Amino acid sequence: DTGVSQNPRHKITKRGQNVTFRCDPISEHNRLYWYRQTLGQGPEFLTYFQNEAQLEKSRLLSDRFSAERPKGSFSTLEIQRTEQGDSAMYLCASSSRKGSQYFGPGTRLTVL
Amino acid sequence: RKEVEQDPGPFNVPEGATVAFNCTYSNSASQSFFWYRQDCRKEPKLLMSVYSSGNEDGRFTAQLNRASQYISLLIRDSKLSDSATYLCVVNPPPNSGGSNYKLTFGKGTLLTVNP
Numbered sequence: 217d218t219g220v221s222q223n224p225r226h227k228i229t230k231r232g233q234n235v236t237f238r239c240d241p242i243s244e245h246n247r248l249y250w251y252r253q254t255l256g257q258g259p260e261f262l263t264y265f266q267n268e269a270q271l272e273k274s275r276l277l278s279d280r281f282s283a284e285r286p287k288g289s290f291s292t293l294e295i296q297r298t299e300q301g302d303s304a305m306y307l308c309a310s311s312s313r314k315g316s317q318y319f320g321p322g323t324r325l326t327v328l
Numbered sequence: 329r330k331e332v333e334q335d336p337g338p339f340n341v342p343e344g345a346t347v348a349f350n351c352t353y354s355n356s357a358s359q360s361f362f363w364y365r366q367d368c369r370k371e372p373k374l375l376m377s378v379y380s381s382g383n384e385d386g387r388f389t390a391q392l393n394r395a396s397q398y399i400s401l402l403i404r405d406s407k408l409s410d411s412a413t414y415l416c417v418v419n420p421p422p423n424s425g426g427s428n429y430k431l432t433f434g435k436g437t438l439l440t441v442n443p
Contacts, residue, residue, distance in 0.1 A: 258415050258433025259372065272430060307371060317431060319371035
């Protein structure tokens with residue numbers, strides 16, 4: 217499968233714990249995006265990378281959230297000191313410079 | 329006013345029906361427009377881009393009215409497999425120094441096609 221992949225697919229954690237998610241984009245795509253989706257809402261933009269450079273961050277991305285794309289390939293999204301309000305589906309997407317965004321299957325986070 | 333607003337739905341239609349989805353966006357400088365489809369507990373998938381002149385892909389027709397800041401999607405001869413949430417998506421103008429590919433999604437409209 218050459219689509220966007222995300223791991224893990226599901227994560228259950230206790231409040232206050234740190235979690236890290238991984239996204240592997242489509243190999244020839246240099247742009248990578250993170251979105252968050254809660255029940256009954258559309259996805260909301262979190263952050264965007266072009267190659268290894270993080271070019272934009274939403275105000276939704278508090279200082280507990282950090283994203284990296286160290287070699288311009290896969291990306292990680294870390295949430296520190298998780299809160300119940302962080303429970304959501306975290307979606308990764310990738311695109312070429314002018315292309316459409318293709319989404320991965322998401323990581324569903326549940327914070328107890 | 330929300331950036332992207334859609335019909336709240338849900339829509340329940342019989343097979344073979346024609347169904348229309350409507351969407352408005354707030355930023356008149358928005359650059360590109362899409363309809364995505366999302367099945368239950370799955371990721372959004374691009375259904376079609378929306379062009380100023382209107383465009384058609386089989387049973388699906390999308391239209392854009394920039395003056396009214398209005399986007400529509402028409403599904404003709406609906407199938408059971410069309411049951412999904414339809415997301416109206418807008419690519420707003422770039423922020424200074426930022427990207428112009430940040431997608432803004434509506435809340436989506438759930439469609440159920442019944443046999």
